Amino acid sequence: MNEVIALRPSNSVAVLWSRRWVLVLAIVSAAALAFGIASFVRQTWESQVVVQIGQIEDKLIERPEVVARRVNLGTLLCGGADGYSDALRAVTASFDGAPDLGEVRLSARGLTADQARARAAAAGDCLVKRHQPLFDTARERTSDYRHALKIQLDQAEEHIQITTSLLARVALTPANVAEVLLLQSTLNSDRTQHLELARELREIDVRHQNDGPTTILQTASMPAAPLWPRRGLIAFFAGAVAFAFASGVLVFMSTGSIGAPQRT
Numbered sequence: 001m002n003e004v005i006a007l008r009p010s011n012s013v014a015v016l017w018s019r020r021w022v023l024v025l026a027i028v029s030a031a032a033l034a035f036g037i038a039s040f041v042r043q044t045w046e047s048q049v050v051v052q053i054g055q056i057e058d059k060l061i062e063r064p065e066v067v068a069r070r071v072n073l074g075t076l077l078c079g080g081a082d083g084y085s086d087a088l089r090a091v092t093a094s095f096d097g098a099p100d101l102g103e104v105r106l107s108a109r110g111l112t113a114d115q116a117r118a119r120a121a122a123a124g125d126c127l128v129k130r131h132q133p134l135f136d137t138a139r140e141r142t143s144d145y146r147h148a149l150k151i152q153l154d155q156a157e158e159h160i161q162i163t164t165s166l167l168a169r170v171a172l173t174p175a176n177v178a179e180v181l182l183l184q185s186t187l188n189s190d191r192t193q194h195l196e197l198a199r200e201l202r203e204i205d206v207r208h209q210n211d212g213p214t215t216i217l218q219t220a221s222m223p224a225a226p227l228w229p230r231r232g233l234i235a236f237f238a239g240a241v242a243f244a245f246a247s248g249v250l251v252f253m254s255t256g257s258i259g260a261p262q263r264t
Contacts, residue, residue: 015250015251016251022250026245027239027243031235031239034231041228043229044110044111044226044228045116045223046108047116048105048108048120048218049121050217051103051214052214052217054102054131054211055102055212056138057142057208057211061131061134061135062134063099064095064099071091071092074088087125088127093105093106093107103217106124107120108122120220132213149197149201153198159190160187160190160194167187170183
């Protein structure tokens with residue numbers, strides 16, 4: 001003997017419509033209960049800041065993918081006498097655009113909106129302070145090299161003036177041809193050196209015209225709503241679950257009569 005329980009609904013839509021107020025009450029009650037419970041859950045807020053990695057001689061101070069990976073792993077250190085700072089704790093990093101742009105988006109979380117924003121701002125400042133000494137050192141080294149080239153260029157100009165004066169003076173008096181040739185050769189050498197130094201100086205200026213330190217491209221945002229819990233979303237899903245459950249119960253109670261046992 002096998003008893004087969006058969007549920008034979010006649011008209012589910014009509015049944016649910018006839019008990020629509022029961023469904024409405026169930027949905028509203030579940031949504032309100034979920035909304036109220038979510039209000040007591042500890043909230044998590046998130047703030048973001050975008051940092052532009054500085055560059056020197058058209059090269060980024062630090063590769064953004066390396067920065068993002070080290071921030072996410074918690075191994076990036078900056079600030080403090082020992083190079084350690086809590087500013088990058090509980091912070092995640094990602095690219096904001098192409099890696100060549102050097103933009104890194106830092107996301108910080110907190111228990112309040114102000115705490116999340118403060119952590120994001122501190123993380124951005126931490127990264128800026130980390131790169132500042134590297135930028136200053138590179139700029140100082142470039143400045144010293146450029147200054148040395150400028151001194152050599154000035155000396156080459158002075159040698160050209162002296163040689164030109166000597167050559168003009170010799171040309172006014174009977175002179176040895178060898179002396180004239182020597183002075184002319186020296187003048188040509190000085191001019192060649194002057195052109196090379198001037199060209200190198202211009203190339204340095206071109207290569208470093210876009211130099212800039214790491215800066216805050218987008219300041220820390222003030223979160224408008226908590227990342228978790230989203231009370232409205234939770235209430236919506238609770239209402240949907242209550243609707244599905246109540247609909248099933250009402251249809252079963254109204255039309256789910258147990259069929260007669262069937263013998264096999």
